Amino acid sequence: MKNALLAAPVCVLATAVGAEALARDLVWGGKLPLTRGVTSIEGGTGAGLATWALIGGNATEDGVGVSAFYTVIPLSDYDFTAYGMAVGLYDRVELSYAHQEFDTGSTGTLLGIGEGFTFEQDIFGVKVRLIGDALYDQDRWLPQIAVGVQYKQAEHGALISALGGEDDSGLDVYVSATKILLDRSLVLNATVRATDANQFGLLGFGGDQQGDRTAQVELSGAYMLSDRLLVGAEYRTRPDNLGFAAEDDGYDVFAAYAVTDNLTLVAGYVELGSIATFDDQNGAYLSLQIGF
């Protein structure tokens, strides 16, 4: 099942990219500032917690672009770090990779897993834009719609099992719709994600309370203050699979500033609720992103 789900987008990728590449010479860059979005904590284009339908990198439909990011979220009792990169192919397909680290610090001692114990996972993403253009289709209500998968491989499988997790790897499947309402200076996004990930996958996949994937939503709204400055808020629902610790919905507010066409800084505030029995996990969201 997992292989079939992964193979489908790869076939679409090969067809879309093959046809486009033959037709034109490669053109580097060309997107307007911020229209490549920013990189979410899972490595694909989005904002902070949410994944969007936009394709990463600065390239248009005539070229190939790349982006890289480094994000830190110092929470109340933990430190979250994510970094990775994405490749945008012809504004059609996005391949992404992210590595996430969740450092329990001194909280690790209280949890009985040792000071500084760090949960980690790798996330490999493929996103394909199906229809619509978030920016140019200003005369239509149709948003830009993309589908994607994120294959997540967590470390510390034995501990995940002991905590009640069913698996140390999982596959998220999502549909995302992004619309820029230019005449109102608004950017809106809604994503529906089928996932069994516990704390994004850092605590494994599935659990003693709920084993299967469930449908979760990610909603984002942002306002353009200039063509380089975007402020917004996001809400993301999450599964609650593990019996030993409740998992809450997350939300954030953020500002993204395109310092240059190639450098974007994101600063915000995130609340993730209870994580591994420690309640009210919140903190700053800081991200540095480059794109070409």
Added chain:
Amino acid sequence: MRALTLCAAIALTSLSAVASAQEEEPVAPYVQSDANAGAQPISDPEVLAAFNGRDGIRRIANRTVDLALADPQLGPIFRPFDMVRLRRTLNEHFCYLLGGGCTYTGRDMTTSHADMGVQTRDFNLLVRHLRTAMEEEDVPFAMQNRFLAVLAPMHRDVVAR
């Protein structure tokens, strides 16, 4: 006699050069219609006021052309075409779409861009120059977006497929 002929020829050439700097080159006949503008005008008078009326619009249209001609990427795309005509029709286009009460006498977006080979990168570069021109005219960002929202769908007809 030969010298005279040569002088006359040079004079004529110079004269026609001067003339071509002011007059438009002929284009293939087409039906003039506001429908060629490719969008309905914005009727909100606040938008027109934000662009400082017809005078502001003319400055913005001219400045956008100046910036495009000076741009190393866009200059070579624009230069082969009739800039006298472009300045006039672009001003009419902007004025019509912004509710300035002008008549648009140019060709439709598909026809007028058919031989330009415009790619999305070029379209976006022109948007940047238009943003600069609007900034210089002190058009507020949200009002700039009202206008760009009308222009954005023209990407479909302007960009070569």
